[in-house]
Amino acid sequence: MLKVILLNGCVLGYIPITSKVDVYSYGVVVLEMITGRGPGGKKQGTGENGEIERGVVKWVRDRVRDGGNGSGSESWVDNVVSGSIRGEFEREMMENLVRIALKCAEDDMQVRPTMNQVDNMLLHLENEG
Numbered sequence: 026m027l028k029v030i031l032l033n034g035c036v037l038g039y040i041p042i043t044s045k046v047d048v049y050s051y052g053v054v055v056l057e058m059i060t061g062r063g064p065g066g067k068k069q070g071t072g073e074n075g076e077i078e079r080g081v082v083k084w085v086r087d088r089v090r091d092g093g094n095g096s097g098s099e100s101w102v103d104n105v106v107s108g109s110i111r112g113e114f115e116r117e118m119m120e121n122l123v124r125i126a127l128k129c130a131e132d133d134m135q136v137r138p139t140m141n142q143v144d145n146m147l148l149h150l151e152n153e154g
Contacts (some may be wrong), residue, residue, distance in 0.1 A: 052129025
């Protein structure tokens, strides 16, 4: 089975529907729930100061890589978690959940975990918590 990729009604290409595509989608949905952002970022198009808004995966990856917002007062976890759940989570568990979601959303399909591996990672988190 193939999935059609459309942009403004134009066919951009086709990708096979595989379990690795499902894992990617799972990772994106988890990041959306954690951050409160949509898959394309909170705002589509350009931001107030003209910068192009990035997708949620790249946005989170950049925050993790940079270690937060640069102020030094917040960790990257504090910076990516939606304000609606801020302070109501266990920091280490949330950090691990974000890292698992980022593994699922890897660009290279071959390095993404299987859903069974994701399940085992999540069960491991639950047992530690």
